[in-house]
Amino acid sequence: MTVPWVEKYRPRKLSEIVNQEKAIEQVRAWVEAWLHGNPPKKKALILAGPPGVGKTTTVYALANEYGFEVIELNASDERTYEKIERYVQAAYTMDILGKRRKLIFLDEADNMEPSGAREIAKLIDKAKNPIIMSANHYWEVPREIRNRAQIVEYKRLTQRDIIKALVRILKREGKTVPKEILYEIAKRANGDLRAAVNDLQTVVTGGVEDAKEILAYRDVEKSIFQALAQIFATDNAKRAKMATLGVDMFPDELLLWIDENVPYVYYKPEDIARAYEALSRADIYLGRAKRTGNYSLWKYATDMMTAGVAVAGVKKKGFVRIYPPKTIKLLTESKTERTLRDSIVKKVMKEMHMARLEALETLHYLRTIFENNLDLAAHFTVYLDLDLKEVEFIAGDSEKAKTIWGKAMNIEKKLKERGELEERVREGLRKAKEKEELEEEELEEPEKEEEEVEEPEEGEELSEEELEEAEREIEPVGKKEKKAEKKKGKQATLFDFLKK
Numbered sequence: 352m353t354v355p356w357v358e359k360y361r362p363r364k365l366s367e368i369v370n371q372e373k374a375i376e377q378v379r380a381w382v383e384a385w386l387h388g389n390p391p392k393k394k395a396l397i398l399a400g401p402p403g404v405g406k407t408t409t410v411y412a413l414a415n416e417y418g419f420e421v422i423e424l425n426a427s428d429e430r431t432y433e434k435i436e437r438y439v440q441a442a443y444t445m446d447i448l449g450k451r452r453k454l455i456f457l458d459e460a461d462n463m464e465p466s467g468a469r470e471i472a473k474l475i476d477k478a479k480n481p482i483i484m485s486a487n488h489y490w491e492v493p494r495e496i497r498n499r500a501q502i503v504e505y506k507r508l509t510q511r512d513i514i515k516a517l518v519r520i521l522k523r524e525g526k527t528v529p530k531e532i533l534y535e536i537a538k539r540a541n542g543d544l545r546a547a548v549n550d551l552q553t554v555v556t557g558g559v560e561d562a563k564e565i566l567a568y569r570d571v572e573k574s575i576f577q578a579l580a581q582i583f584a585t586d587n588a589k590r591a592k593m594a595t596l597g598v599d600m601f602p603d604e605l606l607l608w609i610d611e612n613v614p615y616v617y618y619k620p621e622d623i624a625r626a627y628e629a630l631s632r633a634d635i636y637l638g639r640a641k642r643t644g645n646y647s648l649w650k651y652a653t654d655m656m657t658a659g660v661a662v663a664g665v666k667k668k669g670f671v672r673i674y675p676p677k678t679i680k681l682l683t684e685s686k687t688e689r690t691l692r693d694s695i696v697k698k699v700m701k702e703m704h705m706a707r708l709e710a711l712e713t714l715h716y717l718r719t720i721f722e723n724n725l726d727l728a729a730h731f732t733v734y735l736d737l738d739l740k741e742v743e744f745i746a747g748d749s750e751k752a753k754t755i756w757g758k759a760m761n762i763e764k765k766l767k768e769r770g771e772l773e774e775r776v777r778e779g780l781r782k783a784k785e786k787e788e789l790e791e792e793e794l795e796e797p798e799k800e801e802e803e804v805e806e807p808e809e810g811e812e813l814s815e816e817e818l819e820e821a822e823r824e825i826e827p828v829g830k831k832e833k834k835a836e837k838k839k840g841k842q843a844t845l846f847d848f849l850k851k
């Protein structure tokens with residue numbers, strides 16, 4: 352079994368933790384208050400900061416130095432409350448090492464159910480043991496927990512910190528790696544030392560040629576390796592589902608990645624079979640989504656391939672190397688395509704008020720529309736303010752794209768004319784109304800001279816034919832007009848005028 356380097360080289364002492372001195376000082380002071388018999392006012396501590404910067408490491412090094420036994424629990428686990436309750440009250444317990452104090456470590460406090468949070472808050476109030484939590488996003492920790500906890504902030508590590516840590520590991524392993532690869536790993540880790548150490552181990556075990564390939568993939572998708580490592584490290588269905596949230600990839604591609612790696616993660620044939628069973632069910636959902644155009648099935652597919660695979664059996668212990676799927680090259684988009692897709696998805700998110708996954712689903716619907724209904728496609732082009740390249744990307748055919756583009760231009764033109772026409776009609780009607788009012792006044796005040804009535808200037812008033820033509824011109828052209836109408840507030844639309 353290969354020991355994961357992140358464990359092998361995890362600092363055992365607080366002093367070995369790199370570049371988090373201020374945080375560690377706060378943690379020490381807090382824990383010493385407990386040990387000196389006057390528990391701090393805030394009986395819980397939240398270590399907040401990006402992943403892989405030493406939060407978990409701090410807890411274990413602390414326990415090591417001060418003789419605590421760590422009870423590590425995951426905040427998102429439904430049974431966490433019962434478990435904490437069991438430990439939180441008994442300050443000291445006996446174990447083979449004698450009388451030891453317990454330290455409760457609650458991971459992922461930013462991923463807690465609201466009902467669980469209320470219960471845990473009550474436990475903090477009666478705690479006789481220190482409770483330390485860790486969170487990537489402090490503000491997502493439920494408020495009742497935040498109120499009862501002192502925050503300790505962890506910094507994102509710099510590239511220099513990361514390179515130093517990697518070099519130290521290489522020395523201790525007696526290995527070397529070309530400098531540019533080391534720099535590349537540090538750059539891509541984006542402050543996450545765990546990711547960097549995992550990359551380094553992958554590169555050293557796989558050889559430099561492999562490294563280039565792996566790093567190239569990282570360029571395509573930074574988080575897929577981390578997401579898979581998380582899925583393959585957990586037996587918790589929810590955690591597994593969460594793991595792929597930040598992965599910018601269509602589910603069919605994700606399936607290939609998971610598929611490729613299943614045999615390296617499970618070793619018992621029946622577990623491998625169960626994992627593949629989950630994958631084939633995911634595949635069925637994907638197929639159905641494609642056939643029926645019901646992309647909400649993607650969610651079930653993703654659940655099956657993450658949670659379904661994560662709970663399939665007993666995983667190999669230790670470091671699992673993640674391999675890119677062999678068939679992936681057929682599927683992955685080029686950088687230009689990805690940029691195009693991203694900009695379209697952003698437009699869909701903005702104009703249609705959608706979350707990312709929903710917008711990706713919508714992109715699939717748009718594909719069907721752009722292939723089959725060029726008129727509707729043109730309306731969407733205007734509505735989403737797409738450019739020609741984006742239209743080509745969705746239509747998947749430059750001839751079709753040109754037709755759609757031409758139609759969209761026409762709609763734009765009509766919209767513009769319509770705006771001008773509307774203005775003219777409104778002006779004409781205003782003049783007519785003024786005239787009518789004056790005539791009424793005249794009836795009431797017969798003494799008034801007729802010449803005083805101001806006639807609308809010639810050409811400003813529209814003839815009946817012109818009004819009819821306006822009505823024919825103005826057909827519904829999708830939501831863009833609705834938006835324009837909305838912007839005008841209560842102002843009546845051209846239709847309202849014409850209906851009168």
Ligand SMILES: Nc1ncnc2c1ncn2[C@@H]1O[C@H](COP(=O)(O)OP(=O)(O)OP(=O)(O)O)[C@@H](O)[C@H]1O
Binds near residue numbers: 360362400403
């Ligand atoms: N500041 C640091 N100094 C030394 N090693 C570090 C530091 N930060 C991270 N590491 C290394 O990276 C690995 C991951 O760190 P750790 O588990 O503490 O991350 P974390 O901050 O708890 O992240 P997460 O929020 O994802 O749980 C550790 O095994 C350790 O080897």
